[in-house]
Amino acid sequence: MSALPLDPDLAGTLLASPAPLPLRPVHAGRVLCAHPPADPPPLVGPEGWFGSFSLALVEVMTGSRQAQQLIRWLSPDIYTAVARRSGLFLRLHGRPNHPGRARPLAIRVSETASGDVEVCAVVHDGTRVRAVAGRLEVFRDRWRVTQLQVG
Helix, strand or coil: CCCCCCCCCCCCCCCCCCCCCCCCCCCCCCCCCCCCCCCCCCCCCHHHHHHHHHHHHHHHHCCCCCHHHHHHHECHHHHHHHHHHHHHHHHHHCCCCCCCCCEEEEEEEEECCCCCEEEEEEEECCCCEEEEEEEEEEECCEEEEEEEEEC
8 A cells, every 4th residue: 555645845734623612611510521412311201210210219128229329319308208218127127138139010100180290110029019109200301209109
């Protein structure tokens, strides 16, 4: 393969690079990015989302997972109640030696007139079958649990 001939007039000159993109200002410790923010991802369907959430919730309730992992998806008062109940379980029973993986048995979804979603799930935690019911609202382009009942 032969090399491209060099133009003697360009010898010793640097190729000009394009001007850098302006950076966005820093907001609350976020990383600077030269690209404009992308559109938020589409909202996941409530049935699949609540199925995953209810599994994680049951694992928190049985000591297999830390309650802090759910803080993003719970309203503050619901998170406080879940963390308190999880702590009580750990004090009474301790952390499980061989935590079992919870699995969903059934999930039902209904939409309210206000546009919120009410969901119920039946989950097997390895020992017991539990019912989890909740109300979901859209908060900052994601689902957030604002009411919760676990049986």
